[in-house]
Amino acid sequence: MNYLKTGDREAILKKKRVVVKVGTSSITYENGKVNFRYLDHLTRQLADLKNRGLDVVLVTSGAIGVGLPMLGFHKKPDFLPYKQAAAAVGQGALMNTYEHLFHEYGQAVGQLLFTKGDAVNSKRYLYMRGTIQALLELGAIPIVNENDAVSADEIKIGDNDTLSAIVASVAEADLLIILSDIQGLYTKDPKSHPDAELIHEVPAFSRELFAIAGGAGTARGTGGMYTKIQAAEICVHSGIDMIIAKSDEKEVLLRIMDGEEIGTLFRGENVHPQLKKRDIIIGTAVKGKIFVDEGCRKALLEKGSSLLPVGIIDVEGAFSDGDTVAVYFEDQELARGISHYSSEDVQKIMGHRTEGLSEALGMAAPYDTVIHRDNLLVMR
Known part of the structure; x- marks a missing residue:
């Protein structure tokens, strides 16, 4: 060359x-x-x-x-x-x-x-x-x-x-x-x-x-x-x-x-911006699952949104903040990403809007998102 x-x-x-x-x-x-x-x-x-x-x-x-x-x-x-x-x-x-x-x-x-x-x-x-x-x-x-x-x-x-x-x-x-x-x-x-x-x-x-x-x-x-x-x-x-x-x-x-x-x-x-995230997210073990509703599914796939607590309906597995988790709608994996919250805290704040997070946690909420879009790799 x-x-x-x-x-x-x-x-x-x-x-x-x-x-x-x-x-x-x-x-x-x-x-x-x-x-x-x-x-x-x-x-x-x-x-x-x-x-x-x-x-x-x-x-x-x-x-x-x-x-x-x-x-x-x-x-x-x-x-x-x-x-x-x-x-x-x-x-x-x-x-x-x-x-x-x-x-x-x-x-x-x-x-x-x-x-x-x-x-x-x-x-x-x-x-x-x-x-x-x-x-x-x-x-x-x-x-x-x-x-x-x-x-x-x-x-x-x-x-x-x-x-x-x-x-x-x-x-x-x-x-x-x-x-x-x-x-x-x-x-x-x-x-x-x-x-x-x-x-x-x-x-x-x-x-x-x-x-x-x-x-x-x-x-x-x-x-x-x-x-x-x-x-x-x-x-x-x-x-x-x-x-x-x-x-x-x-x-x-x-x-x-x-x-x-x-x-x-x-x-x-x-x-592609999504591919820049692949190594750090795919290269680590998935520690748990987060299940979302239909509105959240559309926001993730069609709007490139972050994962907000309000759209979460269930949590599976035990994980800590900073762990990689999979995001599911029913039996379909939609995305993987790095969670800002532990599984225990996600259970406390799921379904809540941003203004209600601190009350649900019993302390000041450090993040508005469970997984920020910059740390989220859409799989589908």
Whole structure:
């Protein structure tokens, strides 16, 4: 496949929700100290995109990298508890820096610490998605990092490249921009092949792209081009465009969002919104059944509605909030989704309208819906 052709990036101008990932090598100097000049450049661009009306999510590496020199390390140790200690120290320092800089530009931020496991556990996925959506709705910029201080298997090559793609999928982003220390994907390794050419666009993802990707990145970072291709594969199959670009390029984010041809663009597949939910919902065990009336059946199938308590007539099985349940009309399975409520609470609120939920529960109702349409996969 000819990847060297250029393409029209006018569609970038229509993007509304953007996830930006930045790596350790971009936000620190060679000696491991924080690069405040770069972080100011980054946060100013993100704040400006927010002021344009875009939803912005930042996925940042760097907790371990920032923490190492603070604890007297000159290189990354092999001993896992030392890495976790560095993450614990560095995370606070890094977040404090982001918070200060974003506040200078009038932006509120919220910190979220995740692991890749949060996206494959239905309950944690539900809360992860809900927190990101709430922060964006309330005008804040979510700042996401891997929870390296308490995780073990996630501290490995490319964790935050993969994490950024997962966050983009969970946040239902239109675009993921991975900022790196290289211009984009090349036909060969440009460090050892002077004739290597930059690939401007990948119109259709192919596994052959892995053949031209290398190993790990810098000594301070963990991600190489190979892991960025892995992230691209996740994004493309989720219907999300992805761009790899050089982090220190002047005004790189603003220029990308202006439609300028910078870096390598991976075109997302034309994925039906329902199919984006299939893996997380179908891939988990069904813990119970919810039976609905005829009016609810029509609302789910014909109007794309959420599952409201008023349309529920029966519950079968024992399940907790965050579990996957099947929705039935008589003996026909209509849909599957992630429940906001346990089976016990669904029994209390079924048949009730929204204004009566709190009284039925005996406490303030946390949700108006039993299954929100964003977490509901229609089966029929």
